[in-house]
Amino acid sequence: xxxxxxxxxxxxxxxxxxxxxxxxxxxxxxxxxxxxxxxxxxxxxxxxxxxxxxxxxxxxxxxxxxxxxxxxxxxxxxxxxxxxxxxxxxxxxxxxxxxxxxxxxxxxxxxxxxxxxxxxxxxxxxxxxxxxxxxxxxxxxxxxxxxxxxxxxxxxxxxxxxxxxxxxxxxxxxxxxxxxxxxxxxxxxxxxxxxxxxxxxxxxxxxxxxxxxxxxxxxxxxxxxxxxxxxxxxxxxxxxxxxxxxxxxxxxxxxxxxxxxxxxxxxxxxxxxxxxxxxxxxxxxxxxxxxxxxxxxxxxxxxxxxxxxxxxxxxxxxxxxxxxxxxxxxxxxxxxxxxxxxxxxxxxxxxxxxxxxxxxxxxxxxxxxxxxxxxxxxxx
Ligand code: DCP
Ligand code: MG
Numbered sequence: 014x015x016x017x018x019x020x021x022x023x024x025x026x027x028x029x030x031x032x033x034x035x036x037x038x039x040x041x042x043x044x045x046x047x048x049x050x051x052x053x054x055x056x057x058x059x060x061x062x063x064x065x066x067x068x069x070x071x072x073x074x075x076x077x078x079x080x081x082x083x084x085x086x087x088x089x090x091x092x093x094x095x096x097x098x099x100x101x102x103x104x105x106x107x108x109x110x111x112x113x114x115x116x117x118x119x120x121x122x123x124x125x126x127x128x129x130x131x132x133x134x135x136x137x138x139x140x141x142x143x144x145x146x147x148x149x150x151x152x153x154x155x156x157x158x159x160x161x162x163x164x165x166x167x168x169x170x171x172x173x174x175x176x177x178x179x180x181x182x183x184x185x186x187x188x189x190x191x192x193x194x195x196x197x198x199x200x201x202x203x204x205x206x207x208x209x210x211x212x213x214x215x216x217x218x219x220x221x222x223x224x225x226x227x228x229x230x231x232x233x234x235x236x237x238x239x240x241x242x243x244x245x246x247x248x249x250x251x252x253x254x255x256x257x258x259x260x261x262x263x264x265x266x267x268x269x270x271x272x273x274x275x276x277x278x279x280x281x282x283x284x285x286x287x288x289x290x291x292x293x294x295x296x297x298x299x300x301x302x303x304x305x306x307x308x309x310x311x312x313x314x315x316x317x318x319x320x321x322x323x324x325x326x327x328x329x330x331x332x333x334x335x336x337x338x339x340x341x342x343x344x345x346x347x348x349x350x351x352x353x354x355x356x357x358x359x360x361x362x363x364x365x366x367x368x369x370x371x372x373x374x375x376x377x378x379x380x381x382x383x384x385x386x387x388x389x390x391x392x393x
Contacts, residue, residue, distance in 0.1 A: 284313075
């Protein structure tokens with residue numbers, strides 16, 4: 014087609030996000046931010062299909078190597094539906110999308126954004142609260158809502174938990190957990206996963222994966238780690254979940270299920286901070302004693318600890334590195350293109366009727382017939 018004449022091979026974008034390289038930085042942020050607001054807003058209305066459609070369009074644009082300057086450049090790109098094209102066209106012409114501006118101004122979006130950002134509050138709860146007239150943080154407290162223990166922690170530490178976790182803070186927490194783990198068993202291993210493994214400099218939490226080179230020796234580790242961290246006064250809140258994954262002898266029932274069954278601890282850490290960070294006044298000889306570095310400051314940080322037996326470690330690592338969309342696409346690709354079922358525990362081949370073992374992420378990509386995509390390029 015004539016309209017596609019300007020396309021170069023650089024523009025060839027494969028359909029599945031797990032088939033393409035998506036770096037953290039890309040030149041089309043203006044468009045992807047807009048599309049992701051529409052995706053998020055659709056999610057707030059529990060329109061999963063619409064939410065996914067906008068996200069898919071955004072994700073394709075994140076993989077483009079150059080900045081989009083004309084709708085002609087959209088030609089030949091997958092997953093960018095009519096609605097997304099309209100939004101992109103408007104941004105190209107006016108610099109902004111009126112639909113996105115409308116969403117950002119809407120009372121519902123603003124309220125849902127705040128409410129869902131509270132630890133322990135999902136879209137369903139936020140929606141119910143919204144319908145009861147709750148709009149902001151203060152409304153929750155004054156309405157006398159019955160909160161879960163998790164939500165209580167979310168409310169109590171809201172300010173800290175809504176400020177991003179820096180890479181430095183994530184590394185400091187990882188070190189602390191490593192020390193605790195090493196004091197129990199020097200062979201046990203702690204790996205940072207989630208956004209930080211993909212090269213993000215900020216995140217909403219710290220995701221740590223724990224394993225042991227000897228199968229079975231990972232059992233019981235988490236309880237001991239928690240005891241140590243708790244005795245050091247480092248856990249402001251925590252809740253554990255037992256491992257409910259039994260040795261795979263039958264194929265996964267729900268191939269698209271995103272929940273894994275590893276032993277896990279959702280927590281809020283008390284992270285010590287160096288005193289007098291940020292905008293506070295520098296210390297000098299005339300600084301009153303009570304304003305010098307006597308008390309160390311601290312910050313609440315969300316930390317997830319996940320324990321995997323070493324036989325499932327590669328799958329756990331792949332599943333916990335994300336991005337969430339990259340994971341969703343890996344599972345969709347496995348199911349639709351390869352007749353396989355993938356989750357964070359295993360890969361099942363429905364044609365051969367067998368589980369495919371892997372000790373590295375590379376082997377999993379190879380099982381799926383995909384080129385290996387390193388963590389830094391999984392920011393789909
Ligand atoms: N994950 C998933 N499906 C979910 C939730 C999580 O596949 N429904 C996986 C992919 C995520 C990883 O777990 O990358 C960690 O989840 P986070 O919510 O912590 O996401 P990130 O670490 O990617 O982002 P953030 O920087 O916000 O923490
Ligand atoms: Mg994370």
